[in-house]
Amino acid sequence: MSRFDRYLLSQLMALFGFFSLVLVAVYWVNRAVGLFDQLIGDGQSALVFLEFTALTLPNVIRIVLPVSAFAAAVYVANRLTQDSELVVMQATGFSPWRLARPVVLFGLIVTAMMVLLMNWIVPASRTTLAARTAEIQANVSSRFLREGAFMHPTDGVTFYIRQIAPSGELIEVFLSDARDPKQRIAYSAQKALVVRSDDGPKLVMFDGMAQALERETGRLIVTRFADVTYDLAPFLAGADALGPTPDEAATWDLLRADDALAERLRSSRAGLLQEAHNRLASPFLGLVGPLIGFATLLLGAFSRFGLWRQVLGAILLLVAVQLVDNVATGLALRDAAAWPAVYLAPAFGGLVAVILLWLAGRPRRVPSGQAVPA
Secondary structure, eight states: OOHHHHHHHHHHHHHHHHHHHHHHHHHHHHHHHHHHHHHHHTTOOHHHHHHHHHHHHHHHHHHHHHHHHHHHHHHHHHHHHHTTHHHHHHHTTOOHHHHTHHHHHHHHHHHHHHHHIIIIIHHHHHHHHHHHHHHHHTOHHHHHOOBTSEEOSSTTEEEEEEEEOTTSOEEEEEEEEOOSSSEEEEEEEEEEEEEEETTEEEEEEEEEEEEEEETTTOOEEEEEEEEEEEEOHHHHOOGGGGOOOGGGSOHHHHHTOOHHHHHHTTSOHHHHHHHHHHHHHGGGHHHHHHHHHHHHHHTSOOOTTOSHHHHHHHHHHHHHHHHHHHHHHHHHHHOGGGGGGGGHHHHHHHHHHHHHHHHHHSOOOOOTTOOOOO
């Protein structure tokens, strides 16, 4: 690798790292706010919150890497043009194809990172996240057994415990169930226990009464009981009950998808094939994005007003590539035989980059009456 290639590659990697850090931080903060409310509200510790946010980071990084690579290429090309460094290199005989060589190497590095993320790290992190979510949702004490607070495990149900004894006994319990549109039942008991059974956890209340209010007639029925059992299993059904998703499956399994796998993952065969080939095609957007940005700025000459037209053009071209990707994804999702459409966006982006580099290498005509800078 020549000195110029190392110099340009180092510039690209430094800016790429900076933009990635900023974008990941923005996405992470946005995600962490909702996750913090959900986990801390369910009585989880700060360590669980950090674990969950760490498991969501690979997917966030996968999303921001192509954007960071494009931003780094545009920023570096604009700065080198304003500093006349690219002008000097072109004057020494470097063609646009030669100038783009370190950008191609940079794009291949980003592509390799995305291949690793999309095919191994993200599926593994989502599998672990689903398992930990199911584990936490199955933990009765952490979800809504908290003393001195009114909890709402689901719509229409209110639960209150005055005190939890060291032995695990619940002292002075109140439970209101208003899910039935015809009747509302309120339970109050001096003490209660949570017991496990084959059908899930049960709440056994002792020495209390049940007040049933019939909504249509307004009649109140009061029943005193020595003990009564209330099923807690419906409140603990979460994402684990739904089973695995295509995001958690291995790429090789998705490529060999059949109707049985589609039924188990609650998706269509076309959706599974689209997911598999998207994991193979999307990483190349990390290559075509920087190339489009760099090649578009090579079309502009030095200007004291900057290359804002070229920057805007590069952004519009990237939007066009994304639109092609959206259309191709829709085609692949509708028909299992249309999975090759997933590769249209990287192919279109690569073609655009080649055309831009070819245009940048063509001789430019100087308008009549305009002086050529010395």
